[in-house]
Amino acid sequence: MTIRILPAVGDPDAARIVSSLLSQLPDAEPEPVVADSAALLGALAQAAQPAAQPPAGPTGGRGPAPAVEGLPEVVLVHERIGPMPALELIREVALRFPAVGVVLMTTDAGPALFSAAMDAGARGIVGLPLGYDELAARVQAAAQWSAGVRVHLGGGPDAAPGPAGTLVTVTGAKGGVGTTVTAVQLALAALAAGRSVALVDMDLQSGDVASYLDVQFRRSLVDLAGIEDISVRVLQDAVHEHHTGLALLLAPEEGERGEEVDDRAARHIVAALRSRYEVVVVDCGSQMQSANAAAVELADVALLVTTPDVVAVRAAKRQVRLWDRLQIRKAADTTTLVNRLTRSTEIQPPLVAKATGTRMARTPVPAAFKELQPCVDAGRMQDLDSRSTVKQALWALAGELGLVDSPTDRQGRGGPRARTALTGRKRKAITAGAPPGPGTHQGPAAGFGPGPRFGTRRGSSTAAGGTGPFDPARPYEEG
Incomplete structure (x- = not known):
């Protein structure tokens, strides 16, 4: 399974470390680092654009659903991302792009922050400074969760087609x-x-x-x-x-x-x-x-x-x-x-x-x-x-x-x-x-x-x- 990973890191030194570790993960396909919350949401919105825009119904409606096949499986959010606070950004990503697994990178991996991150919609926390084994485990778990969600959401190449054979x-x-x-x-x-x-x-x-x-x-x-x-x-x-x-x-x-x-x-x-x-x-x-x-x-x-x-x-x-x-x-x-x-x-x-x-x-x-x-x-x-x-x-x-x-x-x-x-x-x-x-x-x-x-x-x-x-x-x- 190829895992597409989009890291959101504002600090240039931290971004280089994250990029280096991601390049070593098996089956990983890291995307270029985005430097702030606006750039992350913009990149996800562009990746989620459906191939065709159907006309709105007579009552307006919510518009076309995001095209999940274009989205990365995993988004890494650094705790010092800005200008939107990290937990608020995670909540926004989870609401707008529910097929994406979000992992928070933080120096505080205690139970209070863990609970808050889960409530916001994160799929895991990885401690700073980053370690290869922990990062690989969190990314893999988030990617598997994302793949399962896409099967149930449908509309993409991961959707289960047709009746059982x-x-x-x-x-x-x-x-x-x-x-x-x-x-x-x-x-x-x-x-x-x-x-x-x-x-x-x-x-x-x-x-x-x-x-x-x-x-x-x-x-x-x-x-x-x-x-x-x-x-x-x-x-x-x-x-x-x-x-x-x-x-x-x-x-x-x-x-x-x-x-x-x-x-x-x-x-x-x-x-x-x-x-x-x-x-x-x-x-x-x-x-x-x-x-x-x-x-x-x-x-x-x-x-x-x-x-x-x-x-x-x-x-x-x-x-x-x-x-x-x-x-x-x-x-x-x-x-x-x-x-x-x-x-x-x-x-x-x-x-x-x-x-x-x-x-x-x-x-x-x-x-x-x-x-x-x-x-x-x-x-x-x-x-x-x-x-x-x-x-x-x-x-x-x-x-x-x-x-x-x-x-x-x-x-x-x-x-x-x-x-x-x-x-x-x-x-x-x-x-x-x-x-x-x-x-x-x-x-x-x-x-x-x-x-x-x-x-x-x-x-x-x-x-x-x-x-x-x-x-x-x-x-x-x-x-």
């Missing part, structure tokens, strides 16, 4: 089931449909979204963890704009720092993202912490990814039971995706549904890692071929989850139009340049649409370690 969380039953691939492809499908999309890596200890998209990054979720009111500007500083158009908010490179993101921080971060993007896809990994548990609780769609083997389905059932015990999410409100499914797999989606008690995605994903491997190794998951059966299945899943436009919706920005329609029991994937849905593929490799070919395979089962008919209840019992 759709939040989709993708959680793995265990490691290695394809959680990140699923999250990335769902985000790319929504982007191709013309949505503004944020992809969040909330696998805080071992997130791999950056590796799958070949991203070198500096900022991460941790940079937002301590901020109460996350403005659009603060969010922009933390988000990595990928060349595909995805907005990436990544897990920290040092996994131990993931502990700094708690459930409170996760809620603030998710709310800020939903206020700006139409679709927010969160990769929650397979290890539940307070942060990704909060995301799952808030999600419009909670997707649980598993593979069709006993160990993974047991893990999926444990995950669902954990969410239910902690009152995070009910099984009936969870959608399970079966990844790496083949015709010969003993465990088919109906059995997974019976074992977990969740809804099943109508579009399973076929086992075709050879299609993925070149893109995974190169870190270019966005280049996965449109003929890939994996991509076709995941983009059809995006349509099923409501992330892809309907046939009557708009042409996508920066990507092909992806449309999905359901007519009776038959799915028709109508695309223009986007990969066709699995239901349109007639070959045996992609036959993963709804229908009888997903029926339970009869015969003996060795997947559960037994020799009799497969019983989904028996191998999944805990303990």
Whole structure:
């Protein structure tokens, strides 16, 4: 976050000291010092001029509101500013420019003056002579307060636009089931449909979204963890704009720092993202912490990814039971995706549904890692071929989850139009340049649409370690 600071200091020697210290603050953008109260109010009035002056109403009115985007976040007022006394000047600034955080610089930092300054509208006091650490702390606190006020005032770039976007969380039953691939492809499908999309890596200890998209990054979720009111500007500083158009908010490179993101921080971060993007896809990994548990609780769609083997389905059932015990999410409100499914797999989606008690995605994903491997190794998951059966299945899943436009919706920005329609029991994937849905593929490799070919395979089962008919209840019992 870049902090614009306007110092008001009448004494030339004090002004030089203030300017020198401000130039050392990280992310600070000091403006030229103003020498008196009149110059300060004039500079703020000029910065607050709205772009257009609407005509006054028939009753006169108060005129246009100040344009908060032009105002500095922080104003520093020296105690010996003149000709207006410092406290009176602070009160005037607070009344006329409520989105500006004012900090008083004074030699008397006692409780009486502190109380008077707060009553006048100051956001903090810093003692004279100035110290770097105290000045930095007061400026940062005032800037965060200012950013939060601007969100609620609106009318500027920090205002939260529009309604909340759709939040989709993708959680793995265990490691290695394809959680990140699923999250990335769902985000790319929504982007191709013309949505503004944020992809969040909330696998805080071992997130791999950056590796799958070949991203070198500096900022991460941790940079937002301590901020109460996350403005659009603060969010922009933390988000990595990928060349595909995805907005990436990544897990920290040092996994131990993931502990700094708690459930409170996760809620603030998710709310800020939903206020700006139409679709927010969160990769929650397979290890539940307070942060990704909060995301799952808030999600419009909670997707649980598993593979069709006993160990993974047991893990999926444990995950669902954990969410239910902690009152995070009910099984009936969870959608399970079966990844790496083949015709010969003993465990088919109906059995997974019976074992977990969740809804099943109508579009399973076929086992075709050879299609993925070149893109995974190169870190270019966005280049996965449109003929890939994996991509076709995941983009059809995006349509099923409501992330892809309907046939009557708009042409996508920066990507092909992806449309999905359901007519009776038959799915028709109508695309223009986007990969066709699995239901349109007639070959045996992609036959993963709804229908009888997903029926339970009869015969003996060795997947559960037994020799009799497969019983989904028996191998999944805990303990």
